[in-house]
Amino acid sequence: MQDDPIWRAFASTGDPLYYLLYKTVQAGEKKNRGENPAGQTPRPVD
DSSP, X not given: OTTOHHHHHHHHHOOHXXXXXXXXXXXXXXXXXXXXXXXXXXXXXX
């Protein structure tokens, strides 16, 4: 987390937009790896 440039920008500025950007990127990376973002469950197949 400390090596991520977006996280460092958030830590130095405190701007919540950097935090939201960081979380969005993390969720996208999890999706690309086939993982579910926190709190989401797969929908049942009809």
